[in-house]
Amino acid sequence: MSVAIPIIIRLLSLFGIKLSPFVAGAIVAGVIIIAFAGYSGWLVHRGYAWAGGKCEARALQSKIDALEADRDAGHAALADARLRSAGIELQANAEREGTAAYVEDLKARFASACAITDDDLRGLRIVPRGGAAAGSAARGESLDAARGRAAGRQGR
Amino acid sequence: MQPVAVPRVAKGDDPKVRLAETRDALKQANQRIEGGRAWYEGVRERYRGAAE
Numbered sequence: 001m002s003v004a005i006p007i008i009i010r011l012l013s014l015f016g017i018k019l020s021p022f023v024a025g026a027i028v029a030g031v032i033i034i035a036f037a038g039y040s041g042w043l044v045h046r047g048y049a050w051a052g053g054k055c056e057a058r059a060l061q062s063k064i065d066a067l068e069a070d071r072d073a074g075h076a077a078l079a080d081a082r083l084r085s086a087g088i089e090l091q092a093n094a095e096r097e098g099t100a101a102y103v104e105d106l107k108a109r110f111a112s113a114c115a116i117t118d119d120d121l122r123g124l125r126i127v128p129r130g131g132a133a134a135g136s137a138a139r140g141e142s143l144d145a146a147r148g149r150a151a152g153r154q155g156r
Numbered sequence: 157m158q159p160v161a162v163p164r165v166a167k168g169d170d171p172k173v174r175l176a177e178t179r180d181a182l183k184q185a186n187q188r189i190e191g192g193r194a195w196y197e198g199v200r201e202r203y204r205g206a207a208e
Contacts, residue, residue, distance in 0.1 A: 084191040092184045099176045
């Protein structure tokens with residue numbers, strides 16, 4: 001400061017301006033204050049920018065973490081869904097096979113129930129069209145006897 | 157969670173066969189509903205665990 005004041009007085013006297021040491025000191029002090037204020041402003045601005053950048057970086061990192069968690073959860077959910085659907089499909093196939101066997105069994109039972117042979121009719125009375133009063137039934141003839149008679153007729 | 161195909165019933169069908177097929181379809185539909193519910197609960201649990 002003490003060096004700067006004589007230099008300023010000498011420099012300004014070259015341009016024809018005469019200043020007292022007090023005014024020169026005030027000018028120096030003003031310049032220093034303005035420089036300090038400017039630097040402070042710049043520092044504050046820089047600090048805000050730094051803090052803002054850091055905050056933005058943290059927000060982005062948080063967003064990335066959330067997206068990664070979502071992706072992992074999605075992968076896990078997909079694997080779970082595949083596992084479950086495979087299990088259900090497996091069980092459904094087993095049920096279907098059981099039902100197919102049951103249906104086959106039903107068909108076999110139905111076929112055997114409907115496959116009536118002559119043996120099933122053994123012992124039944126023959127009832128002619130005229131009714132029970134007429135024909136063989138009236139004589140109390142059985143199927144076997146009627147069949148024997150029919151065979152005899154054919155043999156003749 | 158896909159729907160199960162409903163067995164078609166036509167005149168003259170064996171009712172026992174159709175009953176067995178319908179029972180199968182119902183069973184499968186119930187399994188799918190239960191599976192879907194369990195899957196959704198699993199997803200919710202995962203997110204709850206991640207949040208805590």
